[in-house]
Amino acid sequence: MEHILVRTNGSQANQATALRNRELFEMANITVINLMSAPGAGKTSLLEATIPGLRGWYEVAVIEGDSETELDAERIRALGVPSHQINTGKVSHLDALVINSALTEFPVQGVDLLVIENVGNLICPAYYDLGEKLRLVVCSAVDGSDAPKKYPMMFRRADAIVVNKVDLAASGGAEVAELRRNLREANTTAPIFGVSCRTGVGLGAWLGWMRNAVARRDVLVATNA
């Protein structure tokens, strides 16, 4: 299994760059969120539902990661928020180096919150530190209940978990309750928010967490100063 070995080496090189990124972000006073999910779970939809609620509170910028197309960056720009698209081709995750390179083309000075929307994938992105402060994982309420068991690393290391599409789940029976149990088993501390980006259900509590996540950074900075 030579490709496992290669990836381990890749991860070690990645870690050095991730630490460099983290220093850069902390010096520039930017809260960075690594936003991850399976394809189609609703990462971009969650940003579309969240960003208007941060307006007036924080300056936001978004780096989008996708195999191909500029579609997601365009959706973010339509909100009036600067966005930079990274296309990864055959590679199914972002890494610290591509983020570091992106920052030369996409300066984030003056930004309070930088969201990095990772490539849709529940495996590889869990192993690549980008230099983020917080890891946010989105999952769908109608994709069954076993994702936290099959992809434990992704869910174990999350700082918050958003279960999207709860409006569709009512007809799906007891599956969401089991999903929540499995999420809690994989991760005993992260807050779990049930939302529907389409109907708006649950977004208030979620937005409270987001505002607080950025604000806490400010408090820490004030304490350190």
Add this chain to the structure above:
Amino acid sequence: MEHILVRTNGSQANQATALRNRELFEMANITVINLMSAPGAGKTSLLEATIPGLRGWYEVAVIEGDSETELDAERIRALGVPSHQINTGKVSHLDALVINSALTEFPVQGVDLLVIENVGNLICPAYYDLGEKLRLVVCSAVDGSDAPKKYPMMFRRADAIVVNKVDLAASGGAEVAELRRNLREANTTAPIFGVSCRTGVGLGAWLGWMRNAVARRDVLVATNA
């Protein structure tokens, strides 16, 4: 970007083993389907909905690929069908070599149809030929409409496409129509089946395709004999 280079080399080595697998399967008269989708789109649910309809027609066996757990193989065994689980750990796809190795532990002589359920991922699995005859891609009717644009290789090379969860999509408006248009743009020839594994909608037409896919192999064999 050294990992792209490594993967390209990996694919070349993979291709030789894939050809070997294909020869083995053809000599043993086994139709092999590589079943792919994003995590949670419903690959295993589709097998649960399909296999009972093949009973009495064909001997079926299933190789399951997942990052962790034996959950999917257990679901297939519950149908009375032999199933072998491969756990890929940090690797987000199956390759021809792990399939070749699996066949030593999981003999498939006498089987008419071998389904290989790939790891849930829309990127890497598209680039790894396993030696299959047919590539089947499942997508969810409620994961937006842009997957065919973002993951063109996955959809372009599919021999058939199943859109699952159509029962949930009615409330989602025009999105499914747009998904179908995007699927057709990515792949001009593959049949597209709208189904709900939960309610059973659309499974009849789908099952017809599956039976025919295996039967066509028999016809070819008879002609050659």
